[in-house]
Amino acid sequence: MQIYLVGGAVRDAWLGRPPGDRDWVVVGATPEALLAQGYLAVGKDFPVFLHPRTHEEYALARTERKTAPGYRGFAVHAAPDVTLEQDLARRDLTINAIAAPADSVSASGQFLINSENLIDPYGGQQDLRDKVLRHVTLAFREDPVRILRVARFAARFTDFSVAAETLALMREMVDAGEVDALVPERVWQELARGLMEVQPSRMFEVLRDCGALARLLPEVAALWGVPQRADYHPEIDTGVHLMMVLDMAARLQAPLPVRFACLTHDLGKATTPADVLPRHIGHEARSAQLLKGVCQRLRVPTDCRELADVVAREHGNIHRGMEFGASATLRLLERCDALRKPQRFADALLACECDARGRLGLHDSAYPQRPHWLQALAAAQSVATEVVAREAQAKGLQGKDIGGLVHAARVAALRNSGMAA
Incomplete structure (x- = not known):
């Protein structure tokens, strides 16, 4: 032995x-x-x-x-x-x-x-010295998980390249339908691990190069070639922007739910009608709808799915939030369920910061919206809801009437704190 x-x-x-x-x-x-x-x-x-x-x-x-x-x-x-x-x-x-x-x-x-x-x-x-990711034998093509593993290793070993013959073999496997036979749980496992690597964009670049991304995540693959307004996105291409957002998430050491939210926040831009490009009005709602299909298909865990939904629906509003009045500010906090789930809201803000800084020339820019929204949440949380409820009940009020008074108290707290326009 x-x-x-x-x-x-x-x-x-x-x-x-x-x-x-x-x-x-x-x-x-x-x-x-x-x-x-x-x-x-x-x-x-x-x-x-x-x-x-x-x-x-x-x-x-x-x-x-x-x-x-x-x-x-x-x-x-x-x-x-x-x-x-x-x-x-x-x-x-x-x-x-x-x-x-x-x-x-x-x-x-x-x-x-x-x-x-x-x-x-x-x-x-020798391949370690040459910084090359190369398959061992042709047995490589018998296991489609290896396509995902090579892509994940590319995201980990950022100065390594995929050997040309290995990439060609991966393309053959995709063309033969091997990727289509992968079970959702294994696809998610490898994608999640790749998202947590030091440069996750490289995983998606490799998957795109071999054709696997279009099979596994067609909603993401469709973003390349979709133009955006140059005044907001100097990088213009939506797919390029997405990769910059992912790498910003890695730079900020974001947890997996935040990185998945970054990956899926702009899915709806691929469905924008051609006659209104490069504007993407309403892409947030379309992104949230497409996200549902992705999460069902890959059986994405609840924490990742729920955060991604919040970010897909509200990232545009969070970016513009410093212009909101007190009522609009509170409505967004309520839509995000921030008062009950403050940590999830904080993660949503981190994803939005990645989105804002994941643009050409803006990697080191400040994102004042993040501290602004955290302070706004703190102001809304400062309302002693149980006191408001007791006083309302003493006046004979019940149900929605009590809720309306709590809402009004929170709006007043936001206005008095100066955290709303």
């Missing part, structure tokens, strides 16, 4: 990046042998075991054979005669197909990355 550290842990150590999860491959063993040593079997589709002490994953070396479309259509063969090189051949990228013997790895995961101990049959170290 031989044990090897493989995949991202080796790659990241080579690059000098912080270590993540460690994955191990076991060669020359059977499930029974690992169980006898106290390992716990957890794999459903192929033999994976948890170490009895560290609880790290150990997988038996295996090969795979394509049996059906999609990423689940595989027959797995794991046996003592499967070699390490055969196991590495089924991996996605050469930079992820490097292994290190277990006895060369310390408990912290450190090892001599330039030593002869590294097993690198597919040139992963």
